[in-house]
Amino acid sequence: MQDTLNYIQENKQRYVDELFELLKIASISADPAYNQDVLDCAEKVAEHLKNSGADQVEVCETDGYPIVYGEKIINPDLPTVLVYGHYDVQPPDPLDLWKKPPFEPYIEKTELHPEGAIFARGSADDKGQFFMHIKAFEAMMKTNALPCNVKFIIEGEEEVGSKSLEGFVKNNTEKLACDCILISDTHIYSREQPTVTTGLRGLSYVEVEVEGPNRDLHSGLYGGAVPNPIHVLSRMIAKLIDEDGRITVDGFYDNVLVVSEEERAEMNKLKDNPEEFKKSIGLEGVEGEKGYTALERTSIRPTLDCNGIWGGYTGEGAKTVIPSKAFAKISMRLVPYQTPDEITEKFKNYFEKIAPDNVRVKVTPHHGGMPYVLPSDTKEYLAAKKAMETAFGKEVLPYRSGGSIPITAMFEQVLGAKSVLMGFGLDSDAIHSPNEHYGLFNFFKGIESIPLFFENYAKG
Amino acid sequence: MQDTLNYIQENKQRYVDELFELLKIASISADPAYNQDVLDCAEKVAEHLKNSGADQVEVCETDGYPIVYGEKIINPDLPTVLVYGHYDVQPPDPLDLWKKPPFEPYIEKTELHPEGAIFARGSADDKGQFFMHIKAFEAMMKTNALPCNVKFIIEGEEEVGSKSLEGFVKNNTEKLACDCILISDTHIYSREQPTVTTGLRGLSYVEVEVEGPNRDLHSGLYGGAVPNPIHVLSRMIAKLIDEDGRITVDGFYDNVLVVSEEERAEMNKLKDNPEEFKKSIGLEGVEGEKGYTALERTSIRPTLDCNGIWGGYTGEGAKTVIPSKAFAKISMRLVPYQTPDEITEKFKNYFEKIAPDNVRVKVTPHHGGMPYVLPSDTKEYLAAKKAMETAFGKEVLPYRSGGSIPITAMFEQVLGAKSVLMGFGLDSDAIHSPNEHYGLFNFFKGIESIPLFFENYAKG
Structure with a gap:
């Protein structure tokens, strides 16, 4: 494992440079005017998979935008991890609120990101995050450390409802057969309090x-x-x-689902500072369903x-x-x-x-x-928790997110596998908003955590 | 007078052709992108005034769009009528609802206009209407029938609040001195029931x-x-x-102002068919202030x-x-x-x-x-009523409109003169909407009524 981590350390700058090239492609799936950019982006993702050592790389046509596939089967008897991500991005408007054009990535230091953050549409959601998996895979391949099989599907319609994905998965259950699905399209609670997302709305x-x-x-x-x-x-x-x-x-x-008082008490341990929450988004006061905390309003309600x-x-x-x-x-x-x-x-x-x-x-x-829940006593959850605890050097807690990744329920139904939502963004990344960004700290912690997850999961 | 009416009869086609040229200019005052078109339109109006026989024609600069001035003083001892109109138009959007482009005028017959109507942005509001005054003036000049003095001010900012007009009027009270103001920027109740507008909101x-x-x-x-x-x-x-x-x-x-029960009863004589009203705008039901008829809701409330x-x-x-x-x-x-x-x-x-x-x-x-009211016992009202009764061959009633021509109150205050709102449009002309149009019947009835008004007013 140390070889792999060393390799990552030595290639950091190149990883960022390569991600910048990907971020320059305006792959806005919601707007037909960007049709060609979305298609170009799919080709670019396929190229990266190939260059990182994946086999059977294919830009699979669908009724909508293509799904990029790749795999590395080292031993059919070992477990298989299916990595999912999406290369399409949200529309960037209102454009006039961006400090620089949304598809011209740049690095700037911020209060939360003293090492700098990558600013661009898609930097956190989800190009910067699925790209961590390709680079972690490359590092494992180069250092002969891949402990089990891996498959990739990177789609281009997540921001418009993943219209073609279900059909594709249903038509390719053998090709996509796996033991668990690994997704980085969520955020951690904070740099000081890393979390694995166990629930989605x-x-x-x-x-x-x-x-x-x-x-x-x-x-x-x-x-x-x-x-x-x-x-x-x-x-x-x-x-x-x-x-x-x-x-x-x-x-x-x-x-x-009525969540028990016990579980509510447990989740409210994570409770942040309400004053800080308001300050972070410039509000004098919040509102929401009576009888619930802000954290509950955005997760279990x-x-x-x-x-x-x-x-x-x-x-x-x-x-x-x-x-x-x-x-x-x-x-x-x-x-x-x-x-x-x-x-x-x-x-x-x-x-x-x-x-x-x-x-x-x-x-x-x-x-x-569909909403989704991953119980915190599963092998998948525990492998992720341990990987992140090693990478961050801190205790990792389960966390329910207010966002939606509708495909997790579908994966479970069609492939019979649980999804692990090991995202590395921050709540403040401004995904779906102007000036979206992704911390360099988060990007590299992600790349380090992924081989650790593979190691834990293959062993477990 | 018969000479004048004959002259009008002989020149109808040319009047329409000339109006078409004016309607082709996209003089949208609300949108800075059409700045040059608005300026071009002012020049065109000045040219028409000159060609019709006006003296002292001038495109007067203001802080906004220019005001076109012209006059014919035949005898300082006779009364002076000041004609007001506006050459700017409303933005045409939503564009996709126009049957043909808004600045490419054409004639089409409709149920209400068996003789045909001119379709174009500004055809009724107000190019088609102020142009009647220039052509009626031309007819009176050519047939030596102008019975009193006339002045014209045609502005270019009516649709954006007539921002420069008040300053211009205040700075030119001598130049604009007059006994009454004549405006065609409103509609009659119907072809069968001509009206003079006596109130504006x-x-x-x-x-x-x-x-x-x-x-x-x-x-x-x-x-x-x-x-x-x-x-x-x-x-x-x-x-x-x-x-x-x-x-x-x-x-x-x-x-x-609380309108008396008597006056309300009088105005509700005009009352149209509520079913027809709903049908004309595709509604199943109407709504509004309790205790008032639709006519009252759109006029005295x-x-x-x-x-x-x-x-x-x-x-x-x-x-x-x-x-x-x-x-x-x-x-x-x-x-x-x-x-x-x-x-x-x-x-x-x-x-x-x-x-x-x-x-x-x-x-x-x-x-x-400001809101405005013209009492129905004034010389101005009676001259208009009689002129239209002659032209239409029907009794003319006073009518309060729901629309606004804010400058009428200002004219009264600064020039000490009442405005006569002798408009010839129909409620159904779709002003401010896609497919705005102005009936040929209305256009020509207007041109005929204007010399009759001058005759009545000069005599009165």
């Missing part, structure tokens, strides 16, 4: 449309006598959450958020219009045992129910995902 | 901003534990109007409308973000004796008052305008 994402008059109207001539779809939509959104912060959708909480709203005139100056339509994007984070189909259906029914008679509403589902 | 227009977290956040990691500015803004908008359709801003109705809303991700696909900020444009239509300064101030105080402590809100005033 699911997701239901819909777009809603409210149509009033069948054309835009002059607000002077019609104002006061017709339903204004912006007002109607605002009133409907206001109704979705009550004064106690509870979601009003009929039956929304029916299947929510389901939530509902408008992610976008638009309607009417939004340009410069003033236009006195009553628009025909107003729109919103609304997502709900789910916990065990809610399912996206169930919640999307319940939302649709409720939204239609609360719509006044004088408008027409439409609810269009986007992608969804 | 005022306007207060603000932009609001709600800021929650100081940066965009991942809705999975933060959702449920922070104030989402879209939700907060939605709740605040929902609070602005109560269940009876009344505006909740403190003191909003304090200065509202003040209103509040969101004209635009935006925040978060509004592109294609799904993005799981909690935005830092959400925005809305909100306008209020005012009635006598509300004032825009008073109402803007009251709105600002109320909006700040209802904002929860955990967000920061900002209210930025755009332009405003």
Whole structure:
């Protein structure tokens, strides 16, 4: 193992340089204008896998963006770890809030990252993280330290709901057969308190449309006598959450797993400083479901958020219009045992129910995902915990994240294997926001932890 | 007079051709990208005034877009009519809802316009309408029928609040001295029921901003534990109007002129078919302030409308973000004796008052305008009524419009003259909307009515 760690130490600068090349590709899966960049990125990932020593490397076509595959089978009798990651990234807007262009990576020191952090869209989510696995694999190969088999699937549609992945996995169960899945697409609690993510929330994402008059109207001539779809939509959104912060959708909480007082006490040990939390995002006060801590609200409780709203005139100056339509994007984070189909259906029914008679509403589902839990007594969890404890020199705790990686549930169902969410980002990495970044400390700790995980897991 | 009407009859086709040239200029004052088009349009208007026989034609510079001036003084002892119009137009978006490009005028027959209507941005508001005055003036000049003095001011900032007009009028009170102001920038009740507009609503227009977290956040990691500015803004908008359709801003109705039951009964004689009203804009049901008819809601009662809303991700696909900020444009239509300064101030105080402590809100005033009333026993009203009765061959009624022409109050204050709102459009012209149009019938009836107005007014 020491050889491997030495090799990593000697190649740090090259690893960063190579990651920079990957970050320069604007692989925005949500926007068709970037189609070619996403395809180029897939080719680049395949090239890296090959160069690192993987066999059978293939850019597998799907109905959407390709999935990059590679493997190293050293002995069919040994366990197999399937590494999953995604090479697509979130849209970077609002662009004007980036200090430098989102696809021109650079390193800058910050208060949390005195060694410097890599700033670029995708640096933490997920290029910087899946690339750690390719580089750790390279280090194990170069130092003859790979203790078991490894397979890679790096997809290009994670940010738009992994539309092609399930079909691909179902059609390739033999090729992808494995004992566990290893994913770095989450964050640790803090540098001082490393964690392994043991729970993820699911997701239901819909777009809603409210149509009033069948054309835009002059607000002077019609104002006061017709339903204004912006007002109607605002009133409907206001109704979705009550004064106690509870979601009003009929039956929304029916299947929510009630977490025991014991477990809640345990998880609240992690509790950070509420003042620091507010300060870090510039808030005077927080809000949320009554009776739960901020940590609980973002992990063991389901939530509902408008992610976008638009309607009417939004340009410069003033236009006195009553628009025909107003729109919103609304997502709900789910916990065990809610399912996206169930919640999307319940939302649709409720939204239609609360719509006044004088408008027409439409609810269009986007992608969804199941919630996920990894028990902390599993071999997978323990291998990750021990690996990170060695790398960080600190005790590692289990942690439930508020985010969603919908495919973990699917992997378990189709491949019969548990996913280990060994992510190395920080909460403050600004993923999905302007100025996304990934600490060099985190990047290298990740590369060091991965061979240790393989060692523990192969032994265990 | 018959000579003048004959001249008009013989030149109809040329009038339409000339108007088409004017409509091809994209004089969008709200959007700086169209700066040169607005300036070009001013030059074109000046050229038309000159060619029609006006003296002292001038493109007068202002701090904003120029005001085009021209006059014909035949005898200083005779009365002077000041014609006002505007050559700027509303932004045409949403562009994809136009059947043909907004600045490529064409004629098409419709159910309401069997003779055809001119489709183009600005056809009714206001190029097609002020151009009637230039052509009627040309006809009177060519047939030696101008019975009194006339002055023209055609401005280029009406759609953005006439920012430079007041200063210009104040600095040129001698040049603009007149006995009445004649404006065609409104509509008649219907082809069968011509009307003169005797009341206009005022306007207060603000932009609001709600800021929650100081940066965009991942809705999975933060959702449920922070104030989402879209939700907060939605709740605040929902609070602005109560269940009876009344505006909740403190003191909003304090200065509202209470219209007598008698006058309300009189105005409701005009009452159209509510089913037709709903059908014309594709609505199943209407809404508004309790206790008032649709006609009253859009004329003698003040209103509040969101004209635009935006925040978060509004592109294609799904993005799981909690935005830092959400925005809305909100306008209020005012009635006598509300004032825009008073109402803007009251709105600002109320909006700040209802904002929860955990967000920061900002209210930025755009332009405003005073409400206006022209009593129906004035010489100005009676000259217009009689002119239109001759041209249409029908009885003409007074009509209060819900729209705003804020400058009428200013003209009265600075020039001491009443404005006559002799507009010829139809409610269904889709001004401020896609597929704006202006009936050929209306265009020609307007050109015929104007010399009749001059005759009546000069005699009166």
